[in-house]
Amino acid sequence: MKALYFEEVGTPEKVLKYGEIPQPQCLEGQLVIKIEACTVNPADRMFINGAYRRKPLFPQIAGFDATGTVVEVDGKTQTPVGTRVYFRHPGVWAERVAVPEAITHHLPDQISFEAGTQLALNLPTAWALMELVRDRVEESSEGFLAVTASQSAIARVLLALARTRGYQTLGFVRESTTSVGNLEATHVITYSQPDEIIEKVKRIRPAPKVVACLDPVGGALATQMVHLMESHGELVIYGLLDPGPIDLTARDYVSRLVRISGFGIDGWLARTPIDIQKKLRQQMHASLIRQPEMVSLNPPITFKTFLDEVWRDPQFFSRGPNKIVLKP
Numbered sequence: 001m002k003a004l005y006f007e008e009v010g011t012p013e014k015v016l017k018y019g020e021i022p023q024p025q026c027l028e029g030q031l032v033i034k035i036e037a038c039t040v041n042p043a044d045r046m047f048i049n050g051a052y053r054r055k056p057l058f059p060q061i062a063g064f065d066a067t068g069t070v071v072e073v074d075g076k077t078q079t080p081v082g083t084r085v086y087f088r089h090p091g092v093w094a095e096r097v098a099v100p101e102a103i104t105h106h107l108p109d110q111i112s113f114e115a116g117t118q119l120a121l122n123l124p125t126a127w128a129l130m131e132l133v134r135d136r137v138e139e140s141s142e143g144f145l146a147v148t149a150s151q152s153a154i155a156r157v158l159l160a161l162a163r164t165r166g167y168q169t170l171g172f173v174r175e176s177t178t179s180v181g182n183l184e185a186t187h188v189i190t191y192s193q194p195d196e197i198i199e200k201v202k203r204i205r206p207a208p209k210v211v212a213c214l215d216p217v218g219g220a221l222a223t224q225m226v227h228l229m230e231s232h233g234e235l236v237i238y239g240l241l242d243p244g245p246i247d248l249t250a251r252d253y254v255s256r257l258v259r260i261s262g263f264g265i266d267g268w269l270a271r272t273p274i275d276i277q278k279k280l281r282q283q284m285h286a287s288l289i290r291q292p293e294m295v296s297l298n299p300p301i302t303f304k305t306f307l308d309e310v311w312r313d314p315q316f317f318s319r320g321p322n323k324i325v326l327k328p
Contacts, residue, residue: 003094009050018311024098032072039117063093088120126157133212143211219244
């Protein structure tokens, strides 16, 4: 079969190759999936560069997030041939891939293969993050959940999920951000510098009590979130948009009793028992059936191409923030 693969780490422009790779074998507990569409995310470039937390095994097919149709099953699996699925697994920039059944999610008929490519990362990440802070938010009837970089795809899903659960939320957006649109936050705070945030929140009446924060930024913004939260607050950092340090002292931890943790969906899934992952998949599928509009919270697809065209186009990975979908 044809695939985009690499045999050493480096920039995609230099190390990616397009050619024949052996067909995947369906091992116990696996499904073989015919790829219908896959997407390009920052993690893909990091993976090819060797800078991602998951390391390649050479020769390594690139890509993580895809949709497809089940074409072969192991006798012990329950998913029938012909099922439409979305999933996250290394090696999807190819015509076919073999993956564990446990990591696949059923793609509802009303959602296209192309739109579904963004679900495998954004929706499980949002659901898992909400699970991490659920107890802290729900134990306080007046507590607020803060969501930074609220214009991002994952943050929009977080705010939508929070609304369905009845949570009060603060959404934070930089003033320089374009095309924010409508955000499902109780209050939206725009700022130009992180050190403005606390004063802006103080102007809200009645004053919100922030008990938890989900932040993909880190750095100076995360520092301000710690000082904004109530004692026993919980900060979960799930991105590295600001590589700078979080400026805190031991006094900040001891006096405020704040808990700070990091999150990555691949690591979380690796540590999470299969029965809990199965429950998560069932909840997400039910949510998509009830609210198919959640797909529209993802960035619009602005560029489509084929796997062999990526290999021919040396400027492909310099296209900026466009959401790109690849077709085998």
